[in-house]
Amino acid sequence: MAQTIFHKAETRGHASHGWLNSHHSFSFGTYYNAERMNFGALRVLNDDTVDAGMGFGKHPHDNMEIISIPLEGDLEHKDSMNNTAVIKNGDIQAMSAGTGIYHSEYNQDKDKRVKFLQIWLYPNQRNVEPRYDQITLNLADRHNKLQQVLSPNPDDAGVWIHQDAWFNLGKFDKGTTVDYSIHKAGNGVYAFVLSGQVQINGQTLNTRDALGIWDTEGFTITATSDAEFLLMDVPMEF
Template sequence: MAQSVLHTAASRGVADHGWLKSYQTFSFSGYFNPERMRFGALRVLNDDIVAGSKGFGDHPHDNMEIISIPLSGELKHQDSMGNAAVIREGEIQVMSAGTGIYHTEYNNLPQEPACFLQIWLFPNQRNVTPRYHQLSYKELAVPNQWQQLLSPNPNDEGVWIYQDAWFNKGVFDAGTTTSYTLKKPGNGVYVFVIDGEVEVNNQPLHARDGLGIWDTDAITVNISSKADILLMEVPMTL
């Protein structure tokens, strides 16, 4: 029988640094909740708003798969691998930190806030050579269909990471019913509603709510009002 855990938007940790407002689904930095450490391999899901021209100075990561999905605005990225890029809404960025990287991330616009999802997954291989990948998916999006953004396979649609995880995103009209079948036995799926109202396996969800489901092969999603949804299928054991 399917099991689930609900994380409402209002139950998340909040950090307000003036230039940064961060809503944290799982324990992160100053927010600690022993019951909210991770969902399987999904370790961090931060919903960040960065003020104009502000951002994160040079800082290190290692042995983590780090995914950024801008929702509005622009982020300027630089790293110790020599990458320098701007990522925008409709794009996804991934870094396999592996043996270690340093990077900076700043709002590229002086007046407009940048909103993005910062997501960390534990890798299935440690101490790999660090790598960076950025991809635009906006041109391939089809209304009322799931679009794969991430997988473990370099030759599949979207970016890839060192983990048996698949991310799908979709924008659905009110009244639509859709489903998702998990790719790998033993995985779970974390549903994050970016915008709108939905029901997942009869559980109502609103904007920025999250629902983790495991011990199931598939989920059903009923769209109550036009919705933008991110599905993150991840291993439940490390």
């Protein structure tokens, strides 16, 4: 029988640094909850808002797969691999920190904030060569269907990472239903609602609510209003 864990939006950790407003689905920074350390290989899901002209200065990472999904505004990325890029809504960025990198993220716009999801996954290989990838997605490909945006396979749709994980985005009209099959035995899905309301196996989720589901081959997701959501299919053991 499927196992589930339900995380209401308001139960997330919260940090306000003036220029940065962040909600943490899992323990991060000054927010610590022993029961909210990770969901399988999914270690961090931060829902960040960065004020105009502000950002994260140069800082290090290693042995983590880091994914950024912009929801609003433009975010400039610079790293120690000499990459400089701007990511905006409709893009997805993946970075394998591996043996170690430095990067910075700034909102260069002087009058608009940036909203983005910062997601970290434990890798299935340590000390890989650091790498960076960014693509622009076709937003029409998630209208009333699931759009794969990440996988372990460089030849598959979306960006790729060093983990047996698959991410899908959906933007559904009210009443749209889809059956989701978990990609790999031993994986579970952490479903995160960006806007609107959905039901998964009878559980109602509203904006920024999340449901983890595992020990199942799949589930049904129904939009009970116009809704947008992210499905993160990750190994439960790693």
